[in-house]
Amino acid sequence: MFDPSGPVLGIDPGLSRCGYGAVHPDGGQPRAVAFGILSTPLGDPLPDRLAALEADLTALVAEVGPRAMAVERVLFQANVRTAISVGQASGIALAVASRAGIPVTHYSPNEVKLAVTGFGAAAKAQVQVMVQRLLGLATAPPPDAADALALAMCHGSSARTTEAVGDTPPGRGFEAAVAAAMAREGAR
């Protein structure tokens, strides 16, 4: 299912709401291939919810054919109970990626915010607005999907220095698009 010319799939892991966003860097103008939220019924037993998330993510990977997966690093959750729940969901996502032969990179929330807004402590709403503008979407994606799209763009951006990223011409990558969108934002 690994496709070297496929998009980057961002995953914001969670059991109640798992955000996903696949972005293709088409010649410098990033394009959203798919995004949304995978959720499992709160009332279902935990094992069934994890198995459902795994099935959904496996189907998503098969459909999107990503070249890489960018997953939010979950080392600094507020409390242990949340950390375990996010750990369970992220473990499922990582195993799905490995089975499909897709390389995974972790990014901290700050790295992601910095990449798409130029500001590591940006608010959720700022990330949503910048993701909407960078990808030319009609409306702002919901928060978890916006985070996942931002993760994908963060990878497309930072990975440029360490790996060949498809057909993007040198110097016309996300950095230029981010700078342009930020300039537009600043000019409003």
Added chain:
Amino acid sequence: MFDPSGPVLGIDPGLSRCGYGAVHPDGGQPRAVAFGILSTPLGDPLPDRLAALEADLTALVAEVGPRAMAVERVLFQANVRTAISVGQASGIALAVASRAGIPVTHYSPNEVKLAVTGFGAAAKAQVQVMVQRLLGLATAPPPDAADALALAMCHGSSARTTEAVGDTPPGRGFEAAVAAAMAREGAR
């Protein structure tokens, strides 16, 4: 893969060392069907380690054919980093159980220690010795495997009041065996 007459499979989740132990309550004398430790190479990428654990657990479940899975509850780990790692491993185990149609019950470490030693704050070594005696093993199992075997017996024990547990005659379950083994322990 769910077998109503199969053993109970205890799982002590962990990424570096995942203990497992399958126990069959044969007519009141619990019998170890299988036990050991699943481990994944420390140097491998995390996604590959999680996928390997999933493959190992799936094969184990297919081989053992458990009626139920008893998994250690991981809500009170010492720190967030450990909690995430244990959460990732436990998430994999729970998803494997769900896919195989095996019901899962969580038990806290204290419940497990209480069930097999009569003392909720028992030391690891005490659990190992009691597990060895209750199951009539020649040597004490390694700590993580002993915990998993104890989990399985904890389920066999506490589940007695809420579900039919195979062919065990009433009043000749783990409780009697635990009491007898504890009496032997005390008499030494």
